[in-house]
Amino acid sequence: MIKLTIDGINLEVEAGKTILEAASAAHIKIPTLCYEEGLTIYGGCRLCVVEVEGERLLQPACATEAKEGMVVKTNTPQVREVRKTLFELIVASHDISCQLNCLTCSKNGNCELREAAEIIGISEMRLLPIDKGYGEDWSSYSIVREPNKCITCGRCIRKCEETQGIGIFTMANRGPATIVTTYGDKGMGNVECTNCGQCILSCPTGALHEVYHYEKVWEVLNDPKKHVVVQTAPAVRVAISEPFGGDPGTIATGQLVSALRRLGFDRVFDTNFTADLTIVEEGTELIKRITKGGALPLLTSCSPGWIKFIEHFYPELLDNVSTCKSPQQMFGALAKSYYAEKNEISREDLVVVSVMPCTAKKFEAQRPEMAGDVDYVLTTRELAQMIKTAGIDMEKLEEGEYDQLMGTSSGAADIFGATGGVMEAALRTAYELITGQELGMLDFKEVRGLTGIKEAEIEIGDLKVKAAVAHGLGNVRHLMERIKAGEEFHFIELMACPGGCLGGGGQPSPTNQHVREKRMKGLYNIDSLKELRKSHQNPYITKVYEEYLGEPGSHKAHQLLHTEYTARGV
Amino acid sequence: MQETLFLKHRESENIKDYPFSALKKALAMEPAGVVAEIKKSGLKGRGGAGFPTGVKWELALQEEADQKYVICNGDEGEPGTFKDRYLLEGTPFKVLEGIIIAAYACGAEQGYIYIRGEYDGPIRIFKKVLESAREKGIIGPNVMGSGFSFDLYLVKGAGAYVCGDETSLINSIEGKRGKSRIKPPYPITKGLFDRPTIVNNVETLAAAAEIINQGAERYLSLGTEDSRGTKLVCLSGDVCNPGVYEVEFGQVTLQEIIYDLGKGIKNNRPLKFVVPGGISTQVLTEQEIDIPYTYEDIAEAGSGLGSGAVVVVADGHDLVDLMLNVSRFFMDETCGTCFPCREGNRQVYHMLKKVNGNLNEEKSRIIADIGKTIHLAARCGLGQTSLNFINSVLKKFENELIVRGDS
Numbered sequence: 010m011i012k013l014t015i016d017g018i019n020l021e022v023e024a025g026k027t028i029l030e031a032a033s034a035a036h037i038k039i040p041t042l043c044y045e046e047g048l049t050i051y052g053g054c055r056l057c058v059v060e061v062e063g064e065r066l067l068q069p070a071c072a073t074e075a076k077e078g079m080v081v082k083t084n085t086p087q088v089r090e091v092r093k094t095l096f097e098l099i100v101a102s103h104d105i106s107c108q109l110n111c112l113t114c115s116k117n118g119n120c121e122l123r124e125a126a127e128i129i130g131i132s133e134m135r136l137l138p139i140d141k142g143y144g145e146d147w148s149s150y151s152i153v154r155e156p157n158k159c160i161t162c163g164r165c166i167r168k169c170e171e172t173q174g175i176g177i178f179t180m181a182n183r184g185p186a187t188i189v190t191t192y193g194d195k196g197m198g199n200v201e202c203t204n205c206g207q208c209i210l211s212c213p214t215g216a217l218h219e220v221y222h223y224e225k226v227w228e229v230l231n232d233p234k235k236h237v238v239v240q241t242a243p244a245v246r247v248a249i250s251e252p253f254g255g256d257p258g259t260i261a262t263g264q265l266v267s268a269l270r271r272l273g274f275d276r277v278f279d280t281n282f283t284a285d286l287t288i289v290e291e292g293t294e295l296i297k298r299i300t301k302g303g304a305l306p307l308l309t310s311c312s313p314g315w316i317k318f319i320e321h322f323y324p325e326l327l328d329n330v331s332t333c334k335s336p337q338q339m340f341g342a343l344a345k346s347y348y349a350e351k352n353e354i355s356r357e358d359l360v361v362v363s364v365m366p367c368t369a370k371k372f373e374a375q376r377p378e379m380a381g382d383v384d385y386v387l388t389t390r391e392l393a394q395m396i397k398t399a400g401i402d403m404e405k406l407e408e409g410e411y412d413q414l415m416g417t418s419s420g421a422a423d424i425f426g427a428t429g430g431v432m433e434a435a436l437r438t439a440y441e442l443i444t445g446q447e448l449g450m451l452d453f454k455e456v457r458g459l460t461g462i463k464e465a466e467i468e469i470g471d472l473k474v475k476a477a478v479a480h481g482l483g484n485v486r487h488l489m490e491r492i493k494a495g496e497e498f499h500f501i502e503l504m505a506c507p508g509g510c511l512g513g514g515g516q517p518s519p520t521n522q523h524v525r526e527k528r529m530k531g532l533y534n535i536d537s538l539k540e541l542r543k544s545h546q547n548p549y550i551t552k553v554y555e556e557y558l559g560e561p562g563s564h565k566a567h568q569l570l571h572t573e574y575t576a577r578g579v
Numbered sequence: 580m581q582e583t584l585f586l587k588h589r590e591s592e593n594i595k596d597y598p599f600s601a602l603k604k605a606l607a608m609e610p611a612g613v614v615a616e617i618k619k620s621g622l623k624g625r626g627g628a629g630f631p632t633g634v635k636w637e638l639a640l641q642e643e644a645d646q647k648y649v650i651c652n653g654d655e656g657e658p659g660t661f662k663d664r665y666l667l668e669g670t671p672f673k674v675l676e677g678i679i680i681a682a683y684a685c686g687a688e689q690g691y692i693y694i695r696g697e698y699d700g701p702i703r704i705f706k707k708v709l710e711s712a713r714e715k716g717i718i719g720p721n722v723m724g725s726g727f728s729f730d731l732y733l734v735k736g737a738g739a740y741v742c743g744d745e746t747s748l749i750n751s752i753e754g755k756r757g758k759s760r761i762k763p764p765y766p767i768t769k770g771l772f773d774r775p776t777i778v779n780n781v782e783t784l785a786a787a788a789e790i791i792n793q794g795a796e797r798y799l800s801l802g803t804e805d806s807r808g809t810k811l812v813c814l815s816g817d818v819c820n821p822g823v824y825e826v827e828f829g830q831v832t833l834q835e836i837i838y839d840l841g842k843g844i845k846n847n848r849p850l851k852f853v854v855p856g857g858i859s860t861q862v863l864t865e866q867e868i869d870i871p872y873t874y875e876d877i878a879e880a881g882s883g884l885g886s887g888a889v890v891v892v893a894d895g896h897d898l899v900d901l902m903l904n905v906s907r908f909f910m911d912e913t914c915g916t917c918f919p920c921r922e923g924n925r926q927v928y929h930m931l932k933k934v935n936g937n938l939n940e941e942k943s944r945i946i947a948d949i950g951k952t953i954h955l956a957a958r959c960g961l962g963q964t965s966l967n968f969i970n971s972v973l974k975k976f977e978n979e980l981i982v983r984g985d986s
Contacts, residue, residue, distance in 0.1 A: 052761045053917050055956040066963065067955045072761045087955065094952040098922035135945050136926055161915065180756060180915065183739065185925035187915025 013079040028070040028081055029057055039083055040092065040128045042099070042121060042213050043162035044071040046521060048171055051163050055095055056125060059083045067091060092129045100126075101136040102185075103214065104157035114158070114215035118252065119518045121213030122160075143188065148196030150375050151204035151220055151368040159216035161187050165208035172507060174483035175318070177202045189216075201321045201579055203482065205314035205505040206368030206388075206514015219368045219515060222385040223395050229360045229384075230273040237360040238276040238348070239269050240340045240415075243284060244366040244426030244510035245389050247531035251517040251524075252393035253403040258527030260535055263408020268396050269364075270409055279411045280363065281418030283339035284425045284434070286553070287311065288544035290570055291333045292438045293561040295500055299472065304328040306477075306498035309431050311335045313373035314505025314514075316574065318482050323489050324576035332571040334379070336425065337363050337370055340415065341382025342569040347557045348415065360384045364392045366426070366513035369505065378572045388515030414549050420536030421544045427529045428480035428509035429456035429463060432502040436467055436476070438545045444470045451542055457533070459508060459525065462488055474499045481507035580839035583827035585793075585801065585809040586785055590670045594711040597672040599723070601792035605680045606725040613684040614640055617787055620795035621807035625662075626652055626743070626780035627857065627886045628960065629874055632787060635777055638767045639685035642775035647687035650771065650778040651678045653694040653701065654748060656740040657857035658908060659888030662811035663781035665823040667694065667701035670785060671708045675731075677784030679722060680791055682729045685777055689730055693748055696736040705733055740912035744959050745778035746770075747914065758914040759959035782811055782887075802828030806873035810884070812836055816854075816891035817845045826872055833868040833877070837891055848893040852975070856885020858905050859964035861971035862892075882971070883964075898976055899938065902969045903931045909965040920962030923949040927969065938980050943973055 010021045015032050022031045027050075032039050042054040050072045058067035062080035067088065070081075082088070103122065104110065111117060146154035163180065166189060170176035177200045181190045191200045209217045229235045246262040255261065269277045295307050310316060310331040319326060334342065344361045348354075362385045363370065374383040387395070396403055411417070421437055424430030433453045440448045455465040456476065461484035467474045475498045479488040485503050492498065506512045508525035511532060536542060544550065558566045590597060605613050618633025639647060651674065655663040666674055674692075682690050694702050709731060712718045720728045739757045741747045746760035749771050770776025779787075786808060790798045798808045806828035815821045818841035826836065833855060837843070844850055852862040861882040870876045877884045892901070906928040913920045927946055934942070950966035957963045973980065 050761060051916075052958055055917055055919050055958070058956045069761075069956075069958075074763075090948070091952045091956050094948045095919055095956060098926060098949070098952070099918055101926060102922050135941075137929070139925065139929065160918070161921075182915070183757075184911050184913045184915050185921055187921060 011075050011077050013075050013077070013081065015081040016083055022075050026075050028059060028061075028068070028073050028075055028079075031075045032070060032081075032083060037083055038128060039070050040125045041071060042125060042160065043164060045164050045168070045211055048164065048167040048211075051167065054099070054160075054162055056092060056129075058088065058091060060085050060088055089129075093131060096126060096129050096131055097134055097136050099160055100134060101138050102141070103138075103160055104141065105138055115218035116212075116215040116518075120215065146196045147220070148198030149202060149204065149220065150198065150372040152197050152202070152206060152209065153218055153220055154197060155216050155218075156188055156190070158214045159189050160214055161189055162213060163189070164211040164213065165189060165217060168207050168211040172481055172483050173203070173205060173207055173505075174486040175201060175203065178208070203314040203317040203321070203505055204369035204372045205482065207506060209368065209514050210516070210518060210520045219388050219391065220371055221391060222371065222387055223391045226362055226385050226387060226395070229362075234358055235360050236275050236354050236358050237273070237362060238278055238344055239274040239362045239364060240278045240280040240283075240337065240344075241265060241269070241364045242280045242337065242366055242426065242510060243423050243430075243532065244513060244516070244528065245364050245392070246535070247426070247511065247528045248366065248389050248516050249393060250403060252390070252397070255404065256527065257524040258529070258531035260531050261403070262535070263410070264403055264406040266409035266411055267406040268401050268403060271401050271406075272395055272399055274362070276412045277409070278340065278344070278415040279418050280336045280340055281422035281425070282415040282547070282549065283336040283343065284422035285418050285544035285547045285550050286339055286343075286570070287333055287336050288421060288431075288434045288438050289550060289561050290566060291331050292435050292442060292545070294331055294333065295435065295439060296443060297562065299499060306492065306501045307331055309502045311425065311431055312504045312506075312510070313367065313369035314482070315485060315503045317369065317372065317577075318485065318505060319489075320575055320577040321579055322486070323493075324578055326489070326492070327574045327576060330574060332573065334570055334572045335373065337365060337383060337386075338373065338379050338572070339570050341374070341379065343415065343553070345382050346569060347553065362387060364389065366510045366516045368514040370515070390515060390517055393517065414552065417541075417547060417549045419544050419547050420539035420542035423535040423539070424532050426510045427457070427532045428459070428504050429453075429478045429502065430509060430532070432456045432476055432478050432500070434544055435500065436474070437543045439474070440469050441543065442545065443472065448543075456502075459522070459529070476500045476502075478502045480504040480509050580831065580835055582825045582840070583801065583809050583830065584825055585798075586666070586670075586673075586782070586789055586811060587823075587825045588670065590672055594672065594708070594715055594717070599672070599676055599717060601788040602676045602679055602717070602723065605683055605791050606723060606727065610640060610684045610686060613680060613791065616795045617684070617790060620790045620798040622783065622786055622790060622798070623807070623874070624780055625782035625786065625810070625887065627657065627859075629884070632779065632783055635767065635779070636681065636684050639687070639775055639777045642768060644775050646689065646772075646774045647685055648771040648774055648776040649678060649682040649685060649687040649690040650745075650748065650752070650776060651690065651692040651781060651784055652743065652745065652748060652778050653692055653698070653781045654736045654743040655695050655698070655781070655886075656743045657859065657886045657888055659813060659815050659854065659857050659890040660886040661813050661815075662823050662887055664698055664701055665811065666781050666785050667698070668704060671701075671704050673785045673788050674781055675708055675712060675717070677786070677788035678731060679718065679729055680788055681777060681779060681784055683722075683727055687777070688728050689732075691732050691734050691752055691771070693734045693736060693742070693752060696738050702733070702735055709733060739914070740908075741914040741959075741961050744961055747959070748778065749776065756914075758916045759961075761958070803871075803873050803875070805875045810872070810887050812872070813886075813888045814841045814891070815888070817848065817893035818891045819843055819845055828873045829871045831872050833863070833870055833872050833889070836872060836889060837868070841891065844891065844893050848895060851892045851894045851896065852972070853892070854888070854890040854968065856883045857888040858890070858908070858968050859961070860885045861967045862975065864975055898972055898980060899931060899934050902972055903928070905968045906931050913962065913965065917958035917962060919953045920957045920965060923953045924965055927966065940981060943977065943981065946970065946973060
């Protein structure tokens with residue numbers, strides 16, 4: 010342990026900790042912009058500079074290791090003065106204009122620049138803003154870049170490269186012309202971007218945000234000719250209260266349903282329903298591949314970020330990917346066929362909107378294979394915006410119930426939103442379908458939690474199923490390399506985002522490890538409180554097979570619920 | 580007034596005529612002995628920072644690693660500095676000798692010489708030097724039959740001033756963006772390809788070779804306690820006789836360098852100020868230059884000896900224009916990584932550009948504030964010193980500049 014003093018407080022911290030970490034342990038807040046927990050230290054913004062006794066110059070708290078006997082001062086006239094000037098410099102480079110574009114910014118509610126200004130106590134801006142004059146990047150279906158707002162802190166670069174293992178971003182040019190861009194300035198839609206949106210969560214400003222669909226959704230909601238149905242992904246319910254001041258992980262399923270109804274959606278359905286359906290279809294596929302032969306390991310297909318990843322980086326393994334559409338797209342397909350036919354609504358008049366914790370879902374919805382089954386995809390953030398615009402007091406809403414037939418789901422579907430959840434849901438169903446016996450203990454703890462790669466061997470009758478779970482594309486890449494090296498598995502769950510969908514790129518800011526843990530807890534609580542906890546026992550799933558699809562894996566099921574992939578390469 | 584010739588000498592272009600006597604001497608010693616000799620000499624790094632060379636080598640020798648590197652920094656970018664070019668063109672064998680001695684002393688079997696991309700001549704010359712040295716067994720396996728193996732590669736810079744900073748230079752050799760690394764770890768422990776690396780300036784290495792050749796005692800007899808030996812001074816600007824001069828520390832004043840060696844100001848104009856160590860150092864006025872040319876005396880006067888570039892500026896220049904010129908340089912050359920340096924230099928440039936004869940107190944204070952912030956908070960030496968010139972001009976000629984604004 011290292012003993013040091015920060016602002017007169019005597020502290021003991023582990024060797025190797027930085028001044029910033031030590032200060033945080035002592036509940037001293039030092040402003041930062043380029044620092045992000047879990048990413049390498051960049052030391053660029055210099056907002057965290059502090060005085061260290063014996064040092065001539067100020068030292069960056071994020072990049073300076075705590076040393077025995079160190080005397081640190083984080084709040085001196087010199088530090089305050091330097092931070093103020095620094096902040097003026099940063100803001101002058103950040104496209105703040107007399108058009109008050111702060112107000113129209115995607116981060117107007119949670120801008121880290123604003124937070125820093127609040128901490129530093131900015132009272133004057135003496136510098137003229139510099140117009141950098143860059144164009145916006147609208148090449149992607151999922152993500153927009155506004156480089157004029159970029160302060161080149163490099164967090165998106167590091168997130169993409171270090172956490173996600175991809176690296177579509179880079180710094181280009183030199184000096185003040187330094188800019189974050191994509192390879193050859195091609196734009197995010199024309200490089201190997203998986204659309205995961207983790208960069209959006211990392212961006213301290215509004216330089217990155219999703220391609221908004223909410224204006225379009227308002228339009229169709231106001232069009233009396235349109236019948237608008239909405240589906241909500243599992244991870245949304247444990248995050249939607251955050252923008253309204255709620256704790257991460259607060260279970261707000263009922264309020265979510267009520268809010269959507271108040272917004273004017275004609276039917277409020279649950280993506281969970283098709284998550285259950287996915288399990289039945291994918292479980293059937295897994296059993297078939299194991300017993301009758303087929304490409305193994307079977308790789309899950311729910312996460313569109315992961316799908317784009319494998320299409321780019323491991324196209325040779327595309328045969329291993331389950332042909333099941335994701336729950337969002339299964340819902341869209343069923344809504345536009347089964348639901349539309351049953352209720353005699355024409356395809357043109359039916360609008361399917363989904364609320365997703367995900368930016369990649371926007372890309373997925375427009376894939377040609379998906380035939381426009383889902384019209385608009387809102388992120389959790391966009392929905393929160395709509396609820397605010399409508400003046401709905403989210404916290405005070407009564408709890409509503411999902412509409413039927415596509416509103417009932419098992420607890421197995423809720424945990425889809427957490428890493429390991431799809432695996433666990435599949436195991437619950439596969440066990441009973443294969444053995445014909447009831448599963449006693451439903452919790453597969455070995456696939457739960459935030460460890461990057463989780464492995465388990467599960468005995469199902471005579472079969473030993475070797476399973477693995479990876480979340481965050483950096484971990485996914487490691488696992489893919491192991492598969493390529495010949496390691497054998499039967500079934501692997503892969504999610505593009507750290508923590509699974511609950512940590513998705515469409516979730517509210519901040520999304521960090523602490524928040525992910527709380528949202529995860531919320532999802533497992535929902536599951537444990539439900540009577541119905543196995544997908545194949547969902548009576549409405551049985552009904553939809555009886556009424557429409559026939560049996561799992563049937564021709565019709567294949568037509569509607571399965572898809573194919575594109576080898577994209579790099 | 581005469582030069583003290585320790586380093587400067589004429590070298591034959593043919594490697595056969597160069598005796599490599601320092602190298603032979605070094606190879607006959609233990610590496611620790613070579614380090615001790617350099618340490619004893621008190622030689623300081625001549626790139627600008629002035630870190631004791633012997634201490635650097637000693638730390639490198641103590642490092643244990645499967646591979647160590649020595650890098651000769653020839654990315655001479657500080658405006659007004661051209662002594663490395665002079666050495667690379669005039670005495671390349673001595674530079675080579677210095678590199679090999681450094682490598683032998685620290686246990687590095689591979690080295691790089693990084694030469695500024697614009698230095699066509701030195702690059703051409705050193706390419707030939709490397710070829711002939713390899714042929715002659717001066718580099719390669721078993722250097723001069725000593726059993727020590729060393730190979731040296733030439734890397735051409737791509738035009739970034741920041742790559743003169745050792746960690747940025749290392750990034751550049753690795754093929755990465757030229758930007759400084761966070762220290763620690765220092766290159767001594769984790770440098771090129773994450774291995775222990777010493778980076779020394781061209782002049783430092785040439786001096787090291789000559790110290791081994793002539794002995795530390797001889798070097799110790801030159802200069803002052805804090806500034807040992809001699810220094811190559813690059814005299815430029817409004818002087819009659821610009822050029823590279825070798826002076827013994829403490830034996831001449833800055834004034835004498837300008838008026839005796841440089842033969843005074845062009846057209847006998849009055850002196851406005853002198854930049855005593857390259858444009859990242861503070862300017863000194865006529866009243867401030869009657870001081871011995873040493874690290875300590877120039878520091879005492881509030882500036883730095885830096886790389887040895889003495890730029891003389893006569894009266895009659897537009898001060899704002901000069902500041903704008905320097906500002907433009909730093910704005911273009913900041914690597915763009917840290918905010919104070921990138922945005923500070925950009926803002927100062929834009930402010931000066933808009934001055935238009937109206938430099939008021941407020942603007943001057945903002946520039947001073949930015950200067951302070953950059954100095955205290957920037958990530959590397961480039962940033963920390965980038966506003967030294969401008970702020971010292973603003974401070975020392977404030978009356979003149981502000982008066983000019985009021986008129």
